[in-house]
């Protein structure tokens with residue numbers, strides 16, 4: 001009716017309707033180019049509209065169905081983060097998510113531990129807001145189709161189903177790397193991720209084994225919607241292949257109840273709120 005239209009103004013309190021189940025503004029396949037000339041000013045110009053401090057957003061005209069914390073493990077990849085922010089913010093807004101971006105920055109130069117940083121992101125983001133869904137994303141992965149919505153499903157979701165570096169298909173059937181989404185309940189059921197994979201490799205396979213062990217299955221978008229482009233890079237310093245990976249992986253079922261969110265220890269060194277993200281610098285108590 002006309003009266004309900006008139007009642008919608010920025011000054012009067014209004015009850016927003018729920019967002020539609022299918023976001024109406026999605027565009028489908030997108031061109032993704034990692035142009036090194038892109039500056040942070042370009043990124044801010046294209047991305048900051050509607051964002052609140054710390055990289056927080058909620059749709060202005062409806063109540064989102066999804067409260068999503070996006071967790072990015074990070075150290076010394078500012079170039080990649082720039083591209084990620086440039087592409088993802090506009091996509092996440094079109095997807096009508098109530099979201100926040102958390103960059104979990106490992107302090108120091110000790111061996112990198114991706115999965116432990118993801119656990120820290122889970123705990124720290126929940127201190128800020130009652131997120132019900134957690135998307136764990138590498139900093140160098142950008143989706144090529146915005147129908148790949150950064151939300152959770154009834155089973156843990158592997159979102160990066162078709163990465164360019166693997167010829168736009170899964171490298172193996174049980175692959176659970178790159179970008180994944182779990183609800184708070186799914187995450188708690190597997191005791192989060194392992195804290196003990198220092199260096200490169202197998203922490204994502206460990207996550208997969210936890211999920212199967214708890215009798216869940218993995219869902220994925222199809223290989224068109226699940227396409228991702230990765231920023232090309234060489235192996236980082238202080239992230240050598242983990243020599244213990246395969247022996248650790250053979251014991252996941254035995255160790256998972258005593259290695260995860262219930263044994264997580266770390267020290268937050270500082271929290272910086274940029275308009276495009278919340279950066280949490282953390283000492284993850286590396287002993288190596």
Ligand code: UDH
Nearest residue numbers: 073074075077112114138139140233234235236239
């Ligand atoms: N990461 C960092 N800093 C590091 C290491 C890892 O931020 O020093 C994060 C980042 O989000 C990255 C993710 O952890 O996307 C995964 O780490 P990775 O990029 O090393 O893993 P990936 O499988 O690459 O993408 C493996 C090494 C590439 C070697 C290529 C040789 N052809």
